[in-house]
Each structure stands twice: as structure tokens, then as C-alpha cells.
Amino acid sequence: MNLTLYVWRQKNADDRGRLEQYEAHGISPEMSFLEMLDIVNEDLIKKATEPIAFDHDCREGICGSCSQVINGVPHGQEEKTSVCQLHMRHFKDGDAIYIEPWRARAFPVIKDLIVDRSALDRIIQAGGYISSHTGGVPDANSILIPKDDAEKAMDAAECIGCGACVAACPNGSAMLFAAAKVSHLAMLPQGQVEAARRVRVMTEEMMKQGFGNCTNHYECQAACPKGIKVSFIAKLNREFIKTLGRSGKISSSVDRMADTLPSE
Amino acid sequence: MILDGKCPSGLLHEKWDKRRQELNLVNPANKRKYKIIVVGTGLAGASAAATLGELGYTVEAFCYQDSPRRGHSIAAQGGINAAKNYPNDGDSIFRLFYDTVKGGDFRAREANVYRLAAVSNNIIDQCVAQGVPFARDYAGYLDNRSFGGAQVSRTFYARGQTGQQLLLGAYSALSRQIRAGSVRLHPRTEMLDLVLVNGEAKGITVRDMVTGEIKFFAADAVCLCTGGYSNVFYLSTNAMGCNVSATYRAYKKGAFFANPCFTQIHPTCIPVSGDHQSKLTLMSESLRNDGRVWVPKNKGDQRRPDEIPEEERDYFLERKYPSFGNLAPRDIASRAAKEVCDEGRGVGSSGRGVYLDFADAIKRLGEITIRERYGNLFNMYEKITAENAYKQPMRIYPAVHYTMGGLWVDYNLESTIPGLFVLGEANFSDHGANRLGASALMQGLADGYFIIPYTIANYLAQTAPGKVTVEHPEFRKSETESRDFIKRLLSIQGKKTVTEFHRELGRILWEHVGMARSESSLKKALQLIPELRAEFWENVTVTGTSAELNQELEKAGRVADFLEFGELMARDALHRAESCGGHFRVEYQMPDGEAQRDDENFSYVAAWGFTGVATEPELHKERLSFEHVHPSVRSYK
Ligand SMILES: Cc1cc2nc3c(=O)[nH]c(=O)nc-3n(C[C@H](O)[C@H](O)[C@H](O)COP(=O)(O)OP(=O)(O)OC[C@H]3O[C@@H](n4cnc5c(N)ncnc54)[C@H](O)[C@@H]3O)c2cc1C
Ligand code: FES
Numbered sequence: 001m002n003l004t005l006y007v008w009r010q011k012n013a014d015d016r017g018r019l020e021q022y023e024a025h026g027i028s029p030e031m032s033f034l035e036m037l038d039i040v041n042e043d044l045i046k047k048a049t050e051p052i053a054f055d056h057d058c059r060e061g062i063c064g065s066c067s068q069v070i071n072g073v074p075h076g077q078e079e080k081t082s083v084c085q086l087h088m089r090h091f092k093d094g095d096a097i098y099i100e101p102w103r104a105r106a107f108p109v110i111k112d113l114i115v116d117r118s119a120l121d122r123i124i125q126a127g128g129y130i131s132s133h134t135g136g137v138p139d140a141n142s143i144l145i146p147k148d149d150a151e152k153a154m155d156a157a158e159c160i161g162c163g164a165c166v167a168a169c170p171n172g173s174a175m176l177f178a179a180a181k182v183s184h185l186a187m188l189p190q191g192q193v194e195a196a197r198r199v200r201v202m203t204e205e206m207m208k209q210g211f212g213n214c215t216n217h218y219e220c221q222a223a224c225p226k227g228i229k230v231s232f233i234a235k236l237n238r239e240f241i242k243t244l245g246r247s248g249k250i251s252s253s254v255d256r257m258a259d260t261l262p263s264e
Numbered sequence: 265m266i267l268d269g270k271c272p273s274g275l276l277h278e279k280w281d282k283r284r285q286e287l288n289l290v291n292p293a294n295k296r297k298y299k300i301i302v303v304g305t306g307l308a309g310a311s312a313a314a315t316l317g318e319l320g321y322t323v324e325a326f327c328y329q330d331s332p333r334r335g336h337s338i339a340a341q342g343g344i345n346a347a348k349n350y351p352n353d354g355d356s357i358f359r360l361f362y363d364t365v366k367g368g369d370f371r372a373r374e375a376n377v378y379r380l381a382a383v384s385n386n387i388i389d390q391c392v393a394q395g396v397p398f399a400r401d402y403a404g405y406l407d408n409r410s411f412g413g414a415q416v417s418r419t420f421y422a423r424g425q426t427g428q429q430l431l432l433g434a435y436s437a438l439s440r441q442i443r444a445g446s447v448r449l450h451p452r453t454e455m456l457d458l459v460l461v462n463g464e465a466k467g468i469t470v471r472d473m474v475t476g477e478i479k480f481f482a483a484d485a486v487c488l489c490t491g492g493y494s495n496v497f498y499l500s501t502n503a504m505g506c507n508v509s510a511t512y513r514a515y516k517k518g519a520f521f522a523n524p525c526f527t528q529i530h531p532t533c534i535p536v537s538g539d540h541q542s543k544l545t546l547m548s549e550s551l552r553n554d555g556r557v558w559v560p561k562n563k564g565d566q567r568r569p570d571e572i573p574e575e576e577r578d579y580f581l582e583r584k585y586p587s588f589g590n591l592a593p594r595d596i597a598s599r600a601a602k603e604v605c606d607e608g609r610g611v612g613s614s615g616r617g618v619y620l621d622f623a624d625a626i627k628r629l630g631e632i633t634i635r636e637r638y639g640n641l642f643n644m645y646e647k648i649t650a651e652n653a654y655k656q657p658m659r660i661y662p663a664v665h666y667t668m669g670g671l672w673v674d675y676n677l678e679s680t681i682p683g684l685f686v687l688g689e690a691n692f693s694d695h696g697a698n699r700l701g702a703s704a705l706m707q708g709l710a711d712g713y714f715i716i717p718y719t720i721a722n723y724l725a726q727t728a729p730g731k732v733t734v735e736h737p738e739f740r741k742s743e744t745e746s747r748d749f750i751k752r753l754l755s756i757q758g759k760k761t762v763t764e765f766h767r768e769l770g771r772i773l774w775e776h777v778g779m780a781r782s783e784s785s786l787k788k789a790l791q792l793i794p795e796l797r798a799e800f801w802e803n804v805t806v807t808g809t810s811a812e813l814n815q816e817l818e819k820a821g822r823v824a825d826f827l828e829f830g831e832l833m834a835r836d837a838l839h840r841a842e843s844c845g846g847h848f849r850v851e852y853q854m855p856d857g858e859a860q861r862d863d864e865n866f867s868y869v870a871a872w873g874f875t876g877v878a879t880e881p882e883l884h885k886e887r888l889s890f891e892h893v894h895p896s897v898r899s900y901k
Contacts (some may be wrong), residue, residue, distance in 0.1 A: 012812065030537040032648075038542055038763070045761045045816065050807045053815055055330065057503040059543050060644065062428055063334040085647045110474055111813045118451065121331050125443045129436035130395045134315040134713045135386070137393035141350060144404035145397075153397040154422060157429060161333055185395050 001027050001093035005040065007052055008100040010109050017109065019098070029089035033076065034059060034066065036088055037099075052099075053112040061085040061225060064160035067167070068113050069100040074164035074223040082162065082225040102163055104172035106210040117163045119209035120177060126205035127198045128181045130190050149187050156184035158226045165220035165228075171212030176220035178202050179236035180228050186239050199239040200250065267520070267871055267886035270674040271375035276892045277357075280379045283675065284718055288725035295320035297729035300720065301468055301483040302326070303455045303510055306335030307427070307705060308688025309489030310434035311712025317441030319717055324481050325438070326450045326470060328505055328818075333435045336491050336503040337708065340427020341548035341641065343409060343419035344705040346384040351408055355416040357381045362893055364703060367413040367593055368668070368696020369845035369861060370895035371523070371869075373888060375675060376693045383714045384706050388420055390713055394433040398422050409637075410553050411701035413593040413900075419702045424548055424640040430705055434712070453479075454818065456746040458486065458514045458684065459738050465514075465684035466732040469742045471750075473818065476811040478743055480734040484724055485683045487716060488514060489708075492667035492689035494527065496826045496833065497778075498770025500664040501533055501546040507822040508829045511671050511690050519679040520871035520884060522672035522692035524829070525837035528699055528846045529779050530665035531557075531597035534648055534658075535617040544663040545648055547620070548641055549701040552590045554625035554634065555658070557581050557597070559618050563608040569619055569657050580604055580618075588900040595698045595846045595859075596900060598662035602779050603857070605661075612659045621657035662779065666704060668695040668846065669836075672871040672886070676719035677711060680871075683727075685720055687711035692869065697845025750810045753820045758803030762819045765800050769823070769830055772796065777834050782850045786838040790831060797827040828877055835872075839883065842866045863895055 003024040010017030024040050031039075034056055041051035057065040066083040070076035076086045091097065099113065107115040145153075157180070165176035182199050185191030191198075214233060221230045245251035272279040272286070290298065298321050302313040305327040313325040327335060349355040361381040365372055388406070392398065398420050399407040408417040422429040441447040452473040459467040459480070467482040493508035494500035515521045532547045558579045560572055580600055585592045592600070601618045604610065611617045626634055631654055635642070642653045649659070670692040677685045677693070688708040695703065776789035800823070808814040843852040843859035844866070852860040869886040 028538060028540065031540050032542075035540045035542050039540065042761055042763060045805060045807055046759075048805070048807065051816060053813060057329060057334055057505050058336070058339045059504060060339055060545055061647075062425065063329070063336075063338050063503060064331075065329060065334050080643075081647060085644070087647065087650070089650060114813065117330060121333075121439065121449075121451075124436065125439040127443075129440050130393065131440060132390070132393040132437070133318055134311075134390060134437070134717070137389045140348070140388045140392040140398075141405055143392060145400055146404050147400045147402050150397050150400040150404075153395075154429075157397050157422075157432065158425065160428075161331065184397065188395050188397065190393060190395050 001091070003027060003091065003094070004096045006096065006098045009052070009112055012111055013108055027088050029087070031088045032059065032084060033070070033086040033088065034084050053114050055114050056084055059084040062160060064162035067102050067115065067162055067164070069102065069167060071098050074102065074167040075225050080225055080227045082160070102167035104166045105212070106172060106174070107163060107166065119211070120161055120163060120174065122209055123174065123178055123202055123205045124181065127194070127201035130185060131194060143189055145188060153184050153187040156180045156187070156228065156232050159228050160226055162225065164223040164225060166211065168219040168223035169212065170217055170219065171215060173214045174206050174211040175214035175233050175236070176224065176228055176230065178206050179232040182239055183232040183235040186235065195239060196243045199236060200243050203240065265884040267672065267869070267884050268674070269373050269886055270676065271373065272675070276374065276378050277382070279375050280382060287718055287722040290721045290725050292320060294729065296322060298322065298724050299324065299483040299730070301481055301486045302489060303468065303487065304335070304489035304491060304688070304690070305332035305438065306337035306489060306491055306688060307431055307434055307708035308690070308712045309487070310335065310431065310438045311709050312487055312489060312687055312716050313447050314434060314437035314441050315713050315717050316720070317444070317446035320446065323441070323447040324450065324483065325447050326453045326455060328452065328454050328473065330451050332438055332449065332451070333432060335431060336506050337427045337431045337705070339503060340705055341424045341546065342411065342550040343421035343426045343702045344387070344430060345411065345418050345702040346388045346420060346706065347381055347418060348385055348388060350406060351417045353416045355418050359416065360384060360418065363414050364694070364700055365696065365893055366898055367700035368698055369859065369898055370696065370863070370867070370890065371526070371844055371888065372694055372696030374890055374892055379715070380694050380707055380710050383710045386714055387706060387709045391430060391433050394436060396422065396429045396433045409550055410591060412549055412552065412591045412597070413700040419550070421550065424550070424638060427705060430709065434709070455490070455510045456513070457742045458517045459742045460517055460681065461732050461736055461738050464682045467734065467739065469739070469746050474813050476809070476814065478746055480739045480743070482732045482734045482736070482739070484727060484729055484731070485685065485720055487685045487687055487720070488671065488690050489687040489712070490690045492670070493829065494664045494667055496769070496830050497664040497773050498766050499536065499541060499544050499774070501530060501544050504543060507825070509822050509825045511686070512825045512829050514671060514679070514681070514684060516874050517681065518874070519681045519684055520672040520873050521669070521832060522869050522871040523669040523836065524833045524872065525777070525840060525847050526668035526697050526845065527664060528594060528666040528668060529598045529662045530594055531601055531662050532620060532660045533663035533665070534645065535612055535614060535661040545644065546663070546665065547645060547658060547660055549594070551620060551638060551641060554629070554637070555590065555620040555622050556624060557590055557618055557620055559604045559609040559611060569621070578604070578609070585900045592900045593698060593700060595848070598779060599848060601662055617659040617661045619657035620660045622653060623657070626654065666699055668692065668697060668699055672869065676722065677716055678719065678723065683723060685716060687716060697847055749821070750817065753804070753806050753817065753824065754810060756802065756804050756806070758805045760803050760805065762804060762806065762816060762823050765796065765804060766819070766823045766826065768796055769793070769826060773830055773833070777837055780848050780850050781837050783838065786834050789834040790838070793827065793831045793834065800824065800827055832872060832881060835881065836870055840866055840870065867895070
């Protein structure tokens with residue numbers, strides 16, 4: 001099939017950027033969306049034009065590198081599918097396809113379809129972990145975890161950190177991302193000790209990094225290639241409320257914990 | 265040169281303790297003054313950087329992705345082995361060790377493999393403490409599944425995303441150290457060169473992949489954790505960016521490259537669908553727990569699988585290997601699949617495929633159980649092929665998957681360059697000529713969490729911290745070389761794209777250095793590769809400039825290295841006149857078609873030393889001696 005593409009081209013962070021039109025010829029339905037772009041790029045290179053830059057690596061829907069807004073939808077129309085797993089059989093001859101980068105205040109464009117998502121890493125660095133040292137931990141089976149809890153933790157832990165939730169949210173909020181991590185760890189006994197500090201520092205960092213607030217649009221859930229549910233956001237909120245003292249202020253013990261950086 | 269692996273003497277199970285006792289320690293107050301470079305933040309690199317940071321060292325960590333969480337380890341599906349013996353089915357450290365040495369067709373170092381098996385249990389404990397949500401049974405205990413080459417259930421898993429969960433665990437430990445300031449992270453940064461000062465590894469030259477700036481980092485020691493080189497074949501199950509460049513450039517600086525011809529072809533991948541194919545997708549080995557592999561008994565049988573009656577199906581793995589059946593090791597299962605396709609009994613439009621059928625398992629266990637165990641894999645399969653594997657069998661075919669070869673390291677994981685340590689898939693040490701499933705994750709984490717923290721201290725304790733700075737002239741030299749290399753790539757302005765060259769190299773290697781190799785095919789490869797390389801340097805086109813984000817330039821650098829490295833692989837395969845594990849030379853096979861090993865002449869590690877691009881590399885040998893297991897003929901019948 002033959003397609004017309006309108007692709008966001010932007011030389012670097014300072015460039016204003018614009019949509020440019022390209023033709024994709026001889027595309028077969030078995031190809032993945034990225035393989036279709038490979039073909040367009042090979043064509044461009046032969047014409048001594050710079051190919052379209054886009055992030056990708058595993059091409060299996062697990063690394064979270066690929067990040068394109070296709071016809072206005074992060075990762076395209078197919079449910080629970082990342083761009084790299086989207087196949088051309090879902091398009092038809094003559095289609096026009098608009099391809100743009102993630103757009104969010106916290107994700108500045110680096111080039112073409114590539115954005116800077118390091119703000120997500122900084123949310124994790126703020127405290128999205130269990131502070132266990134290598135060595136000196138108990139036998140794995142000494143911590144029993146009900147199957148249901150383990151499964152629910154896994155449902156949250158499946159997040160691939162692609163940032164589609166942020167790109168889909170009208171407020172550019174990273175709430176689903178943070179909620180997935182908070183919930184994954186809060187569901188497990190190992191994660192209890194630091195649960196209060198974790199939710200607190202992670203949400204603070206989210207604000208600091210320029211992500212917006214959650215106002216319950218649920219666009220994040222619809223865009224998530226892993227089907228992470230907004231119910232985890234409710235879980236995050238419950239975890240957050242637990243950190244409030246009876247006065248409705250953050251209790252001073254949590255406050256003290258939050259202020260101690262994990263440096264040793 | 266005869267190489268010495270520097271394994272401790274004494275009883276097998278006492279060796280690692282003995283070595284730890286001998287190793288020097290670094291005073292806690294001094295650790296901070298030592299700087300360690302860790303290139304790669306997959307399982308091996310992230311676990312190493314995090315643990316070294318926890319210990320108090322100053323660590324600089326590098327990866328080419330935008331985040332450490334995206335390292336190729338993230339894609340590992342099936343699971344990780346450990347000798348916990350939770351199912352009480354007869355497992356032990358010794359059995360895990362024995363299975364791994366045997367699985368590797370007796371081409372790995374005994375002492376290393378035993379240590380790996382011994383620390384495997386600590387890995388599971390560590391991961392659970394980090395919050396890795398491994399699968400559990402209804403009582404809340406950890407669950408296990410079986411993998412190829414083993415008759416016990418010792419594989420821990422998190423749905424079909426074990427690598428993801430383990431990497432997120434290591435990444436969280438790493439993130440904690442980044443926050444604490446002990447680790448500085450450099451994402452989107454590619455290592456271009458290793459810098460040696462007085463023959464020791466003291467730094468690296470890198471390219472900032474966003475700005476194109478060339479930068480230097482000096483350190484007291486360098487760890488390479490840069491993964492495997494499967495992508496030399498162009499099509500593989502590895503992530504697109506996986507490369508040999510970091511290890512190959514270290515090889516060019518004097519590190520020996522061991523057993524480059526030992527590559528693993530995985531039996532269960534989704535078959536190639538056309539020329540556009542950019543990578544291949546693995547269907548985890550764990551599927552062989554419940555899936556049965558078969559082809560029609562008759563050549564050219566075009567019927568739909570459900571129209572082929574039971575008696576006209578050939579469950580060839582069960583037939584040939586009754587005791588291991590569908591769980592025969594990878595090299596054996598791959599070759600068996602190739603054989604039946606060569607006979608004209610392959611399925612699918614290309615005829616290069618066999619069925620992996622779940623109908624029996626679904627009948628026995630119900631679709632819900634199968635969905636629970638492998639749901640994400642079935643989904644992935646459907647996305648790619650538009651076929652529902654609950655209703656019809658999967659079609660699978662072998663594909664390049666893992667590389668057992670890598671930089672040569674001694675028992676301390678130190679390469680032939682003092683101060684250069686190599687971890688994870690990037691080294692050669694533990695898997696011999698064939699890796700068993702679920703053992704790469706184990707090895708990466710063993711190296712990073714539990715081995716390097718001890719062994720690197722021994723090296724550091726013997727050097728004063730901060731001896732070398734980036735002002736040293738060796739860094740200028742490395743800069744000039746790196747800039748020249750990039751300039752050369754950009755100046756050719758030829759007619760063929762980098763990908764075209766890569767694809768062609770892949771075709772040559774798959775055909776001549778692939779699943780079945782012969783003297784004549786290897787000689788052919790040794791003629792074709794240099795020709796292709798020469799053409800590359802005259803006719804490649806690389807768009808853009810060096811001072812910006814330039815993915816074509818990144819690819820070009822990697823392919824340039826693959827074009828040299830492919831030759832080394834073929835040379836190694838040619839010199840090894842025996843069949844063992846994944847290295848199958850058609851001249852050396854048993855009457856029944858199994859690999860014929862030659863222990864008398866080839867029970868050694870082949871470690872190659874660089875002498876120049878156009879000249880033959882120098883072969884060094886490390887003899888393998890087996891004190892605790894007897895190298896038998898590997899039988900899975
Ligand atoms: C699809 C698939 C499934 C698998 N499933 C399993 C399984 O179930 N069980 C199992 O045990 N094994 C499995 N394996 C194998 C296993 O995943 C790998 O062997 C292992 O994860 C390698 O880890 P690593 O840390 O050594 O390297 P990697 O995870 O490959 O990490 C390499 C790191 O090096 C960095 N890097 C590379 N080159 C450069 C450079 N030039 N400059 C800077 N940085 C660089 C990368 O950014 C990355 O951070 C699987 C492999 C594949 C492909
Ligand atoms: S490329 Fe890895 S998720 Fe798409």
C-alpha cells in the first residue's frame with residue numbers, strides 16, 4: 001500500500017519545528033510501523049536527506065523507548081500496543097498519517113520525534129525504590145506474599161516508563177507513572193517500611209519536574225501500552241492520605257524521613 | 265601465549281571463599297577516592313554500579329539509551345535460575361553447576377560456573393528484598409518453572425517479563441545511588457574508545473549522542489558491561505542498538521577476545537516475514553514447558569495444522585530426545601528444527617518454520633492457566649502475526665539470540681588489560697559453547713552484585729587513587745583517533761546506506777557462519793567479509809554531521825566494527841575443527857547427527873589478540889581442565 005505521512009521535523013531543541021510531508025510506497029501489512037519508517041528513512045538517505053530521528057530499541061514493546069503520537073494518539077489507535085508493536089495491517093492504502101513527538105512541558109523535544117524523558121528517571125531517583133543493600137537480606141521465601149497481592153503488584157510493575165500517559169494527559173501529568181511505582185511497592189510487605197516517605201517524595205518530585213496535576217481525564221489509561229489502570233492513582237492517593245496526620249498536615253515523622261536523603 | 269584463568273586451587277566449593285580471603289580490601293575511608301567507570305547499565309552494569317556505589321566508591325555509569333531502565337536486559341522473558349531447591353525435586357548447587365557445564369558442552373571454566381551456581385541463591389534473595397514481584401503459589405511461596413537442559417524446576421519468573429522486573433530492581437538500586445551522589449549517570453552516551461595509560465585501563469572516550477560532543481573520563485578502573493554481539497548477524501532477537509563496539513575497541517587496545525564463534529541460535533522465534541524485517545522476536549523457551557513442537561510427517565503437506573491427524577505428525581524433539589523431549593537444550597532443538605525444514609517438512613509460507621502447539625496443554629490445564637503463564641507472549645505473537653495461538657499452533661524458527669563468546673577474563677573478571685573488568689554477556693566466562701536458558705540473567709547479576717565488588721577491590725588496593733587525569737596525553741591521542749574515525753565515516757558520501765551493508769553482512773554470516781558451518785563455508789565468509797568491508801569504506805553514505813544527534817552516524821560506527829568482528833568470528837569457527845554446543849561443523853558429527861567434540865585437541869578457550877585490521881589475529885589458549893566433572897558425550901536422549 002501507499003501512504004502519505006506528515007512527520008514532525010525539528011532540528012534541535014531551539015528549532016521551531018514543522019510537519020513535513022513524505023510518501024511511503026510499497027508498504028506491506030506484515031511490516032511494523034517502525035519498519036515502515038525504516039523504509040521511508042532509507043529512501044530519504046538515498047536522496048541525501050537526513051532521515052527522521054525516533055527513539056526505539058527493543059521493538060518488542062518492553063523497553064519503553066519508542067514514543068510517537070500517531071494521528072493524535074500516543075502509540076496510535078490500537079489498544080495496549082506500543083508503536084513498535086503496531087503493524088501496518090491496521091492501516092489501508094491511501095491513508096494519511098500524522099506522526100508527532102510526545103508533547104508535554106516536562107519532555108522537551110531533542111530532535112524530530114525524540115524527547116527528553118529524564119524527568120521520569122528523576123521521579124524514581126527521588127525515592128521510587130526499597131532501600132535494600134546488596135547482601136544481608138533474608139531468604140526469599142521468608143517473605144510470604146499472597147498470590148493476589150503479588151499479581152496486583154506485578155500489574156503495576158509492568159509499566160515500561162514510556163511516558164505515553166504524560167503525552168496523553170491534557171495536563172501533562174505523570175500521575176499514572178508515579179502511581180504504578182508507588183502501588184507496586186506499597187502492595188508488597190517489603191515496601192511497607194518506606195511507603196510513606198516514598199509517596200511523599202515521589203509526588204513532590206513530580207511537581208518539581210514540571211508535570212501537571214491529575215484531574216481525572218483517564219486519557220493516561222487509554223494510551224498506556226501495558227494497560228496500567230487508573231485505579232492505581234486511587235491507590236497512590238490513599239497512600240498519600242496515610243501520610244497526613246490527624247490535622248491533615250503531613251505528619252512530622254514522615255517529614256523527617258523525607259528530609260533524610262538516602263546517603264550513607 | 266598460554267593463558268592462566270587464575271582460579272584458586274583446592275576443593276570446588278571452597279574456591280570462592282578461599283579467593284575472597286586472599287583478595288585485598290580497600291579501606292572504607294578511602295573508597296570514595298577511587299573512581300570506577302561502568303559502561304552499560306543492563307543487569308550486569310546496573311547491579312555493579314549500584315553495589316559499588318553502596319560500598320562508597322565514586323562511580324561514573326554510561327549507557328546509550330535515554331534511561332538505564334531500557335537496557336537490553338529488559339527484554340528477557342522466561343526467567344532466572346537458582347539452586348534454591350524450593351520444589352524439593354533434587355536440585356543442589358552442584359546440580360546447577362553440573363547442568364550448566366554440561367549444557368555448555370564442557371567448554372567453560374569449572375571454577376567460574378561453580379561460583380555462579382553458588383551465588384545464584386543470593387540473587388533471588390536480593391531481588392525479592394528489592395520488591396521484584398516474582399510469581400507465587402497460593403500459599404505465598406515463590407513458584408518455579410522448568411527450562412531447557414534441566415530435569416528440575418529451578419527457574420524463577422515474573423510472568424513473561426522476568427528481565428524487565430530484574431532490571432527494574434537493579435535500576436531502582438542504581439537510582440538510589442544516583443540520588444545519594446555516589447553514582448553519576450551519563451545516558452545517551454556512547455563509548456568510543458578505551459584509554460590505556462602504561463598498559464592499564466584508566467579511562468574512556470565517549471560521544472554525547474545529543475550534542476555530538478566528544479568527552480573523556482579518567483578513572484582508576486573500568487568495567488565493561490556492554491552486552492553481546494548477536495546483531496553482527498543483522499537479524500537477531502537483540503535490541504536494535506546492541507553492538508560489539510565497546511568490547512571490540514577494547515580488543516583493539518589489547519584485550520583478548522575469547523571464543524567469538526560461540527553464538528547461540530534460539531529455537532523458538534517468530535519466523536522472518538520478508539525483506540523489511542528489522543529484528544526477530546523471541547518466544548520464550550518457557551513455552552516449551554507446555555508447548556509441543558512438531559511438523560507434518562510428510563514433505564510438502566499443505567493442510568492446515570488442525571487437519572493433520574495425530575498419526576501424521578512428527579513430534580521430532582520428543583521422538584529424538586525422549587528423556588528431555590521438548591525441553592532439549594537450545595543448540596540441539598535449533599538444529600533439529602533446521603533439519604526437518606531442510607527435509608522439506610517446514611511449515612508456513614516460507615517453509616522455514618515448525619509448530620509449537622498448546623492444544624494438549626489447554627485441554628489438560630484450561631485456557632485460563634495457559635493465559636496466566638504466557639498471556640503476554642501469546643499477545644505479542646498475535647500482534648506480530650495476527651494469529652491466535654490459543655486456537656492454532658504458533659509457527660516458530662531458530663534465530664540468533666545470545667553470544668557466549670566475549671572478552672576473555674580471569675576468575676576475577678579481569679581482562680588481559682589490567683584494570684579492565686568485563687561483566688555479563690560481554691565476557692566469555694560461564695556458558696562454554698552453549699548457554700542454558702535462564703542463566704544469562706543469573707550470570708549478569710552474579711557478576712554485578714556479588715563478584716565484582718570483591719575482585720575490583722583487589723586491583724584498586726594495589727594502586728593509588730586518582731593517579732591519572734584527563735590531561736594525560738593518551739586522552740588527546742584517543743580523541744584524535746575517535747574524531748578521525750567519525751570524519752572518515754562522514755566523508756565517504758557513497759551510494760549505499762549503512763543498513764544495506766549491515767543486512768548484507770548478516771546474510772553472509774547467517775549463511776556461512778550460522779547454524780551449520782563447514783571449512784568451505786567459513787573460507788567463503790573470510791573472502792566475502794573483507795570485500796564487503798572494503799566496499800563499505802568506499803561506498804557508504806552517512807547523512808548529517810557529527811555535532812548533533814545523528815542516528816545514522818551511530819549505526820555506521822557499529823556496523824564498521826561488525827564488519828571487522830565478523831571476520832574474527834569466522835576465523836575462530838574455522839580454527840575450531842570440532843563441533844561443540846552452538847558451534848556445529850558439518851565435518852564433525854556423530855553418525856546420528858549430534859555434535860562431535862574433540863576434547864583431545866580443543867579442550868581450550870581460544871582467546872584472540874589483535875594484530876591489525878588486515879592481519880591475522882594471534883591465538884592464545886587457556887587449557888580447560890575438568891577436575892570435578894567428567895566431560896562426557898552430552899546426551900539428552
Ligand atoms: C529476547 C530475549 C530474551 C531473553 N530471555 C532470557 C531469559 O529468560 N533468561 C535469561 O537468563 N536470559 C535471557 N536472555 C539473555 C539476557 O537477557 C542477556 O544475556 C542479558 O540481559 C545481558 O545483560 P547485560 O547486562 O550483560 O547486557 P545488556 O542488558 O545488553 O546491557 C548492555 C548495556 O550496555 C550499554 N552499551 C552497549 N554498548 C555501549 C556503548 N558502546 N557505549 C555505551 N553503552 C553501551 C547499553 O546501553 C546497556 O545499558 C534473553 C535475551 C533476549 C534477547
Ligand atoms: S522499542 Fe522498545 S518498547 Fe517500543
